[in-house]
Amino acid sequence: MSEKSNTYFISDLHLGMDSDRDCRVREKIVIDWLNSVRKDAMAIWFLGDVFDYWFEYRHVVPRGFTRFLGKLGEMADEGTDIHFFTGNHDIWIFDYLPSEIGLTVHREPLIREFNGKKFFLGHGDGYSPMDLGYLFIKRIFKSRFLHWCYARIHPNAATAFARWSSKRSRDSRNLPEYMGIEKEDIIRYSREHSTKNPDIAFYLFGHRHLAYDVEINQHTRVICLGDWITNFTYAEFNGERLELKKFFKDRGNIIYDRL
Template sequence: MEKNKKIYFISDVHLGSSALKNNKERERWFADWLDFISKDVSELYLMGDIFDFWFEYKKVVPRGFTRILGRLADLSDKGVSIHFFTGNHDLWIFDYLPEEIGLTLHRKEFVTQINGKNFFLAHGDGLDQKDRGYKLLKKIFNNRSF
């Protein structure tokens, strides 16, 4: 990692949530945060549920989020490595974000080394081995033919 560069992690922004107030304000806050970190970010880990609901079907993607998608594309174009972990609210992300933005999509937990230390990274949903019902449901939802 370059000197004076940082790695950032964020999760559970839930952009577009009908249950939360001030969606536009939250989107602007997140866009401002992406602008703020752009000065010193080397890697960005989006740890799931960035969108409250994302359903991608063939060539159709959800409406909105242009401020966020544009900023993520700008970061990627500048060489920032972006990792997107699907959560239980945005697990129907398929090819659009990796192809259009250039991010790396993670559907499962991921182990990586940062500054010589091992990190186990995951959104967290489905990690409970006893929750067989959710694990089955997640397998069905992650099936491309569903």
Template sequence: MNLLPNKKIYFLSDFHLGTPNPAASLLREKKIIQFLESIKHDAQEIFIVGDMFDFWFEYKYVVPRGYTRILGKLAELTDGGMKIHFFVGNHDMWMRDYFQTELNIPVYYEPAQFEFNGKKFLVGHGDGQGPGDHGYKFLKKVFRNPFCQWAFGVLPPFFGLGIANYFSQKSREQANKKEEVFLGEENEWLIIYAKEVLQKEHIDYFIFGHRHLPIDFLLKDNSRYINLGEWINFDSYAVFDGATTTLKYFNK
């Protein structure tokens, strides 16, 4: 696909709406809506690359309380013809068909390739990719298991969402205690993963979230790994203008 004149592709991830409390989450939600409003005039497509929510579970007849503004903004954009892609993350992996049927947004459960203006993009949340982290990879298989999802859905929403939000908050508190620093080329597991992919095929841009640290790393002369950071501390995103992809910050 080629970009239309003066149009761009935007990538952003890791909003973690719902954390650390409703008041702070609402301020962040409004900021993200302000950003989406600011780009709608020149955005041809928007990629939301996971962990939009700190926790999300789709019951058959129940929609989790909150997030009215962001869901309404996404509906407004897609109703106006904007193409939006959503990749599930480790905090919102229990997506079903709500985004597809209510918002007309395709949902991806694994990394996917796209090509714009002759540039190849590999886009995904990034969780479970690369070496190590076997404990999480096992849990991911459990959480993705249809029976496990059904069993959780049997719980009344009051108990199910309460339990899930408690553990999600504890996970986020532990993550916040770690200083986000670049670990070096040999220790960044998404860089290791990208290099493994490059041994099989050429990719111009690897676009991931999950890592929470904005990173723009040159893998080869014509291949780069970009981590989108997050919107709790950095308000970072990436934009492809038809020729190159740039890591940027909103209102910084």
């Protein structure tokens, strides 16, 4: 087996957001991608919203995603480190996936060094000055008491309500296209953060469902990972270069140009 040397970053799969048939189609595309990186993947970082909804009861977890979770388990058994950030859709991931697959869950942004280069990693939500209300709600959703209360609801009712709420939220808001360096919240945050942390080479986020790679100074880039609903994009770090790519099973992987 070839040496595993690459680190991959991927975000916003939103598995479970569509009909069972459409979900299986997208799940199969994700599995095809996992198979394509399996031999050289030292680590895979999922930067949030892997699932459109996730809630763990003591003895019950959401139905579906069997092939995806099985593939992650296989890769973990083969030595690939799997990391999950919780996003705003799957904030209630607890101990089931770590115990069954062996992955590591992260709930807050972090700085991690890979081969001498520092990365800032996070889901990407909560960086807008207008997000104070959202951040308050997020704190409530993190409370153990609310988790306990929600767990009293029957899984069928809780799942139906969560899927209805998620669909209603998507239907009621249109994510804007790329707004430029001055207006993109994660770029503005990264520029400010970088002034005090000039040794960070890369800022990686999801959440925006846009794929872009932006230089904010001579030594620092901001990468937004897109999604696996329409973009099918990810980032690959080979120890020297970080590249934003688009997955095409039959045509190889296309590298995104920087903005």
